[in-house]
Amino acid sequence: MADDKPPLQSEKVDYEVGNSQLVGDDELRREFKPRQVFMFSIACAIGTGLVIGSGGALAKGGPGSLLISYLAVGAAVFFVMTGLGEMAAYLPMSKGFGGYATRLVDPAFGFATGWNYFLKYCIATPTNLTAAGLVIQYWRPDLNVAIWVAVFGSVVIIINLLHVGKFGETEFWLGVIKVAVMTAMIIICLVSALGGAPNKTRTGFAYWQNPGAFASYLFPDSALGRFLGWWACMSQACFPFTGTEVVGMTFGETPNPRKNIPRAVKQTFWRITCFYIIGVLVLGMAVPYDNERLLGAVKAKTSAAASPFVVAAVIAGIPVFADIINACLLVFTLSAASTDIYCASRSIYGLAKDGQAPKLFAKVLSSGSPVWAIAISACFVLLAFMNASQSSGTVFQYFVSLVTIFAVLNWLAIAVSHISFRRALKAQGVDLQSLPYVASFQPYGSYYALFISVLIIIFSGYDAFVPTFSPSTFVLKYLGTVIFIFNVGLWKALKRSRRVKALEVDLVTGRREFELHESAAEAQWGSGIWKRALAKFRR
Structure with missing residues (x-):
């Protein structure tokens, strides 16, 4: 079979001069407003992983391990995003992360990346719907979670079928709520620590001294236990950060990408x-890491009872805060589930545009929604009905394990794509100053992100071996990696694809079209000013 090299000819894309949206057949519409993209980038970083999952990490590793791990993983995610920003601003594409991997690394790598991202958000959708049902069970434990899965699943599917501008507006206001709630929780914790809460107790950093900054996990009171406590925090920190790169999926529907990205x-x-x-x-x-409420909340796993911020409020003497946060968590989970379907649909849309999925999934309605891509993504909502026969908390943890590994593999793919992008720029003599956006500390930041990602992928399943071997934990922690490697091998076997060399990387397609489009839009905007001024003068 012929080599699966990316095309060097220009893509057939038509632009409407003076309007920022794409109007070619089966193309996404660039109708996300800058404020919507801005809020999307903030709100997607706030989810159940941060509000709930951080409690488990605090209990296992202590405040010192928790802070260090969030700094380490946060730095990796930051470099992933700046690398993605460089690529997306220079080569705007609507094919998702898999499109960059195909174009810059290897079509087989792009195939695996695209399907990995699709599967990640297909699994994340039932994860968040399960969490939403468990939030409701905080008030109505007598009702089965499956009822709420059906109700909330229908709502988020309808939201995704809206015009892309209306979808962006819905997510904007949900994001405003999430930001306000998270800000309030941080302020309450700070005020409590400084002695401004009803209990009038000023703790400051006292909990870092007693019980201590570093907790022991699995092996009490030992250096190995403290190390495993830190690594448990590292592994857990990946789940809260999984939504950070979501804003990259909006780049294909963002007007003036070279400015807004x-x-x-x-x-x-x-x-x-x-x-x-x-x-x-x-x-x-x-909150001290050995607090009985925190340990009990960790066992609860979801709902407001599991949030360490709620535990902090109860310690501070504000018990009613649990009900308020529980209601807010419902907004968190529904917004996350809606975003999950959005990302899954755009990922398989990009695969279809690259010929790596059936062309049917590249069909777009006049509203700008890839209807068949949304339909196949919505089908995975049915996985959440596993709660009808299994423990909801158990199912939730299964999904979390899978989502985390899929997410880290996505970071790895973006980092590898950016490293290849920088190599191509150097090989083809492209001056970095000609890029619309040049990130600091790159490409070294991408190498750091790649190192952290590989480290977590290899050692995330340590708890499958300690203290005894657990087959179910082993499968959940490494299944995503096996699927990724299998997909790379499958595409290479079917298409005989090869790695794209630095001198062969296509750094032209799409870029020139956007330059012509932006120039024409600016020219029409300028002429419009003169026309309005002349009409005003005549009046």
């Missing part, structure tokens, strides 16, 4: 710092 990417630093780093720092100040 760098702006959205630069916000990554501030959202990681404000919500993740400061969040876990004040959490460690307000």
Whole structure:
């Protein structure tokens, strides 16, 4: 079979001059507003992983391990996003992360990346719907979670079928709520630690001294136990960060990508710092890792009872806060489930555009929604009905394990794609100053992100061997990696694809079309100003 090299000819794309949207057949519409992309980039970083999952990490590793692990993983994710920003601003594409992997690395690598991202969000959808059902069970434990899965699943599917602009507006306001709630929780923890809460107890960093900054996990009171506690935090930290790269999926529907993409990417630093780093720092100040409420909440696994921020509020003497946070968590989970279907549909849309999935999934309605891609993505909502016969908490943990590994593999794929992008620029003599956006500390940052990703992929399943071997844990922790490697081998066997050499990387297709489009739009905008001024003068 012929080599599966990326095409060097220009893609057939028509542009409507003066309008930022793509109007070619089966093309996504660039109708996300800058404020929607901005809020999308912030809100996607806030989910159940941060609000709930951080409690388990605090109990296992202590506040010191929690902060260090969030700093390490946060830095890796930041470099993943800045690398993606460089590629997306220079080569705007609507094919998702798999499109860059196909074009810059190897079509087989792109095939595996695209399907990995699709599977990640297909699994994330029932994960968040299960969490939404468990949130409701906090008030109505007598009702089966499957009821709420059906109700909320229908809602998020309908939201995704809306016009892309309306979808963006819906996510914008849900994001505003998420940001407000997360900010309130951080402030409450800080005020509590400084003695401003009803209990009038000023803790400061006292919990870092007693019971201590580093907890022992699996092996009590030992250096090995403290190391495993830190590594448990590293593994857990990946799940809260899994939504950070989601904003990259909006780049195919963002107007003026060379201006708005760098702006959205630069916000990554501030959202990681404000919500993740400061969040876990004040959490460690307000809640000791050996608190009985925290340990009991970790066993609960989901709902407001499992949130360490709620535990902090109860310790501070604000018990009613649990009901408020539980209601807010419902917004968190529904927004996340809606975003999951969006990302899954855009991923398989990109695969179809690259010929790596049936062309049917590249069909787009006049509203800008890839209807068949949304339909296949929505089918995975049915997985959430596993709760009807299994423990909801158990099913939730199964999904979390799979989602985490799929997410880290995505970071690895983006880092490898960016490294190849930089090599291609150097080999083809492209001056970095000609890029719309040049990230700091790159490409070294991508090498760091690649190192952290590989480390976590290899050793994330350590708890499958300690203290005794657990076959189910082993499968859940390594199934995603096996699927990824299998997909790479499958595409190479079917298409005989080969790695794209640096001198062969296509750095032209799409870029020139956007330059012509932006120039024409600016020219029409300028002429419009003169026309309006002349009409005003005549009046």
